[in-house]
Amino acid sequence: MGSANPSKYRIVLDAMGGDFSPVNEVIAAGEIVKNHPEIDLILTGDKQAIQKVMAEKGISFPEANIIHASQKIDMSDSPVAALKKKPDSSISVGCKYVAEGNAQAFVSAGNTGAVVTASTFILGRISGIERPTMGTFFPNEAGVSTIFDVGAFVDSKPQHLLGYARMSTIYVREIYNMPAPKIGLLTVGEESEKGGKTIKETHGLLKDSGLNFFGNIEGRDILKGTVNIVLCDGFVGNIVLKFGESVPKFLKTLLKDYASKSIWNKLKVLIVRNVLREALKPLDYQYYGGVLLLGVKSVSIIGHGSSTPLAITNMVLRAKDCIEKEVVKKIEAAIAESPMKETE
Template sequence: MIIALDAMGGDNAPVSTVHGAVLAARESKHKILLVGQEKVLSEELLKYHKRYDLTSLNIEIVNATEVIGMGEHPAKAVRQKKDSSLSVCAKLVADGKADAFVSMGNSGAAMAAALFYLKRIEGVLRPAISTTFPTIDGSCLIADMGANVDCEPAHLLQFALMASIYSEKVLGITNPRVGLVSIGEEPSKGNKLTLAAYELIKNTNLNFVGNLEGRDIPASKADVVIADGFVGNVILKFGEGLAEMILKLVKKGLKKHPVAWASLPFLWLAIKDLRTKVDYNSTGGAPLLGVNGVCVIGHGRSESKAVKNAIFAAANAAEHDLTHEIKAAVEKYSVNAQSEKTNE
């Protein structure tokens, strides 16, 4: 697989992006295109020539003269900066010169670039950002995570279709359980959006387990969790905050009760496992589902480990022909989508 990496995107770029690319190249056979300012990237890459044999790494630098900052207006920046590292990444995929692209930069701009250059898959109403969320038995996939704060029922139906395919084909979960976030388990509970979406999702061949309350998500009651982008983003940020609070409480408890330090060697493995579960660096990035190509968007604060894992996630999605699988599923339920498009 050929993966284009926005090497100038992110709070820690290009240090973390170049290092992440080096790590990914050492651990795989993927070709990585480092997209950005050639002089800057060449100098950064040379820092590793004593540690690694750079000639054996399948890395190529693709020059892009402009950079889209984290605070810039997404759509405006993509339109005006056509030679930005992010725009060039998207164009490489659109032109068939790369199988996927990864960015740790401005997430709104990454989505705008994907829509501008790759376009939506025919029949897809709204692309969705999905990401894994830690649960008691592993993790689940949540969609949408913030790309669409205002949704229609047909949007949630398509989020369910696309996320279910990603969960099965890329994450390897057989017949994933799909749940809809609501305020009660009963089909009659919810608002106008969730009530209508419930009926649409119920009438598919998805393994729909019905409504999920907030507590059901970490309890592993579904493999795929569906919500509009507003609710999905709140769930994600609440989960991140809760995890940080738990870790801080453990540290505070150890300081308050010095005798507890004696048990630290036994607690450490559990604490380490918890940190891994909630660490976005382990996940890598979130796939943008519904565009004509593979795009993985990472956290702006990502370190090299996250960059490496995002590259692997993008390659995995491309290898499983995710775009084709989603297109087939959307076509199957195009009647629902078309009726919603008419109402917009």
């Protein structure tokens, strides 16, 4: 089924994905319809539940753009098992809609493993890519860097990490306008011999890859901005990501404790509150929305289960940006031009 809206960007949003679904997804959908007419947004999920929230919130949304899905994959579900047992889930229905050519992107704040699995097997992997990767941006002293992988797969072999490096290079080049982004391999020391077997083998592959490989980096280099792309497996990357996201809340707690000690402290905090809020904004996940899954045949954006309406809105806008920059096509072209063999 195709939408009648001739908008340039047709994006599917999983309305049943997040912890607060479908409320936050519906609120975000209302904002997108109101403020972004260039986006033709499609919702997948329990149509009755979606329309109930719309009625309660006074949100106007075209009924034709709601695709009913009778099942929902919960955060506690095993990804592979859930996709088999729940073929009519909002995730599966949404991915199939995109795979059939009806839309250009899929966005979900649902079960990460399920979205990765559905994207990999329903949208399909790009030829020559064995494992997709997902990454996100991280603010640093020099501006911004990106981290790949942040949780698509917790264990990766050297050839997989090389694939992540190639795909992330194209992504950063296109999205952040960096002609030759610098790659650093995250490990326990700068010397090439530091790290385990996988790190050492990956170092050798990257050195001979023709990519702009800086060398090994340590955790302190992430915020220094030593490189543009921080490369690691999903286990390490997800820990770094979640730690970074916890920093703003921790700093706010410190300020609150400081303010509670005296009226003068409270006044000082009030004076700088707005400045601090703006300064910490780059660390707030709501403003970058979600992470892009690289290596599949369509744009797939994955967000936090706890995503707010603002975060979900920004997830959709990130999908739009990736469509506009033709990130998927450029990765396909680069891999086809210089194929690589990846092994499990």
